[in-house]
Amino acid sequence: MMSYAALAEPMRAANLLARRTLYEMINIGTSDAPVASSGAAVVLPQARVGDDLALDYLFVVAGGDPTGYANRPVMNWLARLAREGVPLGGVSGGPIILARAGVMGGRRMTVHWEHANALAEISPHLMIERTLYVIDRDRVTCAGGTAPMDLMHALITQHHGGAFARLVSDWFMHTEIRPSAGPQRAGLVERVGSTNAAILDAVEAMEAHVAEPLTLDRLAGTAGLSPRQLNRLFTEKLGRPTMRYYRELRLQKAQSLLRNSPLTLTEIALATGFASSSHFSRAYAAQFGQPPSAYR
Secondary structure (H helix, E strand, C coil), X not given: CHHHHHHHHHHHHHHHHHCCCCCCCCCEECCCCCEECCCCCEECCCEECCCCCCCCCEXXXXXXXXXXXXXXXXXXXXXXXXXXXXXXXXXXXXXXXXXXXXXXXXXXXXXXXXXXXXXXXXXXXXXXCCCCEEEECCEEXXXXXXXXXXXXXXXXXXXXXXXXXXXXXXXXXXXXXXXXXXXXXXXXXXXHCCCCHHHHHHHHHHHHXXXXXXXXXXXHHHHCCCXXXXXXXXXXXXXXCHHHHHHHHHHHHHHHHHHHCCCCHHHHHHHCCCCCHHXXXXXXXXXXXXXXXXXX
């Protein structure tokens, strides 16, 4: 229930603070029966698995031991939604269910630390990261617990801007927003080498969108600045323009995948936002002085 509430409540608060419906949420069950948590709470489904629904996201939230979950209608439905292009998310043990449905191939992902080793043994081909959340194109995975609040901060920032997302987080007194790749904001400050809030907001957005890079305009909107102001700030504080910094960040992620995964160069290129393996190879060689095949 912590994972469920941390995912759903920021959307409810966003509607409240905006005084209009920004997010419409429905609970989907395998039947019409109420779903009881292991505590005292009960969730009422408004729709059933297999219904024809217009979804912007579908999140699978799971606790307990999801490695043994094998509901075939659920798995088939998830696979069908993936083929139809519906963005799929998994929270806590939910990423395991997505993996068992066969929809996480070629996507970076995370999962609750309790399940990470088991998932790596079951599916050694998966790109599992020990992070709070991962947004990789049309897949969103989150470690659960309170981490969905950090994920929702990133998504609300993407949809409605950083200033509004901070209002939502402040509503829950969640003032120390953690980036996707680390346990706390201080880690981001150390990695970036700046305490400037606009730079940190932009870099958080970059780290959350590695496979589908955001435009300079989108990054500037997230930071609450104009593109020219953001570029000037990055050049002044970090020594290079915004998009050059972004490309270097993606290449560093690619280097990690070269070192730690069995993915092909084409798969790594797509996972880090490059249009083709040749484009990736040229950018990698320009950055590191050797082609990715030589590094591997």
